[in-house]
Amino acid sequence: MARIELDRVAHSYMDTPRGEADWALRRLEHVWEDGGAYALLGPSGCGKTTLLNVISGLLQPTEGRILYDGQDVTALAPQQRNIAQVFQFPVIYDTMTVAENLAFPLRNRKFDRDYVARRVREVAEMLDLAGDLDRRAERLGADAKQKISLGRGLVRPNVAAILFDEPLTVIDPQLKWHLRRKLKQIHEASNITLVYVTHDQNEALTFAEKVVVMYEGQVVQIGTPQELFEAPGHTFVGYFIGSPGMNLLPCTLDGGEAVVEGGGRIALPEDVVARAAGTNAALELGIRPEFLRFDPRGREGLPVLVQAVEDLGNYKILSLRLGERTMKAKVAEDSEPPGEAGSLVFPAEWTKLYAGGHLVG
Numbered sequence: 196m197a198r199i200e201l202d203r204v205a206h207s208y209m210d211t212p213r214g215e216a217d218w219a220l221r222r223l224e225h226v227w228e229d230g231g232a233y234a235l236l237g238p239s240g241c242g243k244t245t246l247l248n249v250i251s252g253l254l255q256p257t258e259g260r261i262l263y264d265g266q267d268v269t270a271l272a273p274q275q276r277n278i279a280q281v282f283q284f285p286v287i288y289d290t291m292t293v294a295e296n297l298a299f300p301l302r303n304r305k306f307d308r309d310y311v312a313r314r315v316r317e318v319a320e321m322l323d324l325a326g327d328l329d330r331r332a333e334r335l336g337a338d339a340k341q342k343i344s345l346g347r348g349l350v351r352p353n354v355a356a357i358l359f360d361e362p363l364t365v366i367d368p369q370l371k372w373h374l375r376r377k378l379k380q381i382h383e384a385s386n387i388t389l390v391y392v393t394h395d396q397n398e399a400l401t402f403a404e405k406v407v408v409m410y411e412g413q414v415v416q417i418g419t420p421q422e423l424f425e426a427p428g429h430t431f432v433g434y435f436i437g438s439p440g441m442n443l444l445p446c447t448l449d450g451g452e453a454v455v456e457g458g459g460r461i462a463l464p465e466d467v468v469a470r471a472a473g474t475n476a477a478l479e480l481g482i483r484p485e486f487l488r489f490d491p492r493g494r495e496g497l498p499v500l501v502q503a504v505e506d507l508g509n510y511k512i513l514s515l516r517l518g519e520r521t522m523k524a525k526v527a528e529d530s531e532p533p534g535e536a537g538s539l540v541f542p543a544e545w546t547k548l549y550a551g552g553h554l555v556g
């Protein structure tokens with residue numbers, strides 16, 4: 196088990212990177228605590244696999260250092276870093292039995308025979324493979340093969356960390372849910388540092404204690420699912436997490452208020468206005484659909500036109516025209532049916548200000 200530290204890590208696949216866009220990872224500086232369960236979440240191409248490979252040693256970063264428990268491992272190969280890895284597709288020996296596959300990482304490291312037999316059984320039971328231990332891997336289906344891969348990742352008792360790169364992509368949706376729960380339980384029981392790459396927000400939010408959100412080669416926020424939901428550190432997090440994502444409204448400041456397109460004014464806390472005062476970056480207000488309050492009688496807030504109402508069974512999503520923008524509001528299933536117009540109230544606690552995409556407050 197290890198605390199993993201990224202010390203000014205940057206990586207480019209090009210020989211002579213010039214602009215920012217030439218860097219797959221742009222100067223990462225973070226500490227991932229010993230025993231934490233981290234999900235690395237972001238859209239395709241944002242640098243998740245690159246970062247995982249830098250942590251595992253499959254890739255040497257162009258700049259910076261990787262430390263495991265304070266020790267510089269940047270120059271060490273994956274085998275020397277004592278980590279286990281599970282990839283998107285099964286990495287197993289088809290001609291071996293399930294038991295032999297699970298035992299392989301232990302036998303390779305000369306663990307005692309009795310221990311190997313005990314540990315193989317334990318891991319097989321965790322993953323519901325105990326009934327298949329004597330079967331040849333080639334006889335099993337795709338789901339079972341990926342379970343063996345997971346088992347090979349989990350079998351060693353003393354690894355620094357286990358790194359998962361979208362390990363459930365090829366798994367049937369029903370079993371996916373079950374395995375995600377299993378991995379969470381295994382983590383709770385073992386406290387091994389886990390890093391889990393995914394582009395699926397549900398997977399990240401249900402599995403991880405901390406979600407590391409990546410965007411264009413940068414880590415834009417590390418937080419609990421609740422933190423990412425309630426106070427997105429970047430507009431990308433607001434938009435990427437949640438369904439629908441956060442509403443974003445370009446604005447300017449005038450006195451203590453944000454002025455949005457169409458001239459509407461929304462009061463902001465003094466400290467937030469003070470922090471934003473010196474910036475030249477573009478300003479945006481962000482509020483999640485869950486926190487906007489729609490007043491069908493238009494008594495308070497900014498006037499809006501109702502464009503559409505989607506009934507999703509246990510709640511409704513309203514699409515509301517505010518100036519040139521469409522805002523989404525999530526309202527209770529039994530709320531008063533909207534007419535053609537109404538107004539929107541922005542509760543101060545949930546209305547966030549962003550400068551150049553970054554949270555001001």
Ligand SMILES: Nc1ncnc2c1ncn2[C@@H]1O[C@H](COP(=O)(O)OP(=O)(O)OP(=O)(O)O)[C@@H](O)[C@H]1O
Pocket residue numbers: 208219237238239240241242243244245246394
């Ligand atoms: N071997 C490589 N050579 C050159 N460029 C690469 C290589 N691998 C990745 N890249 C580029 O680096 C950037 C980050 O890619 P990476 O695979 O790390 O992203 P990702 O978030 O894991 O994406 P995905 O979810 O699609 O796997 C992308 O622009 C990608 O095109």
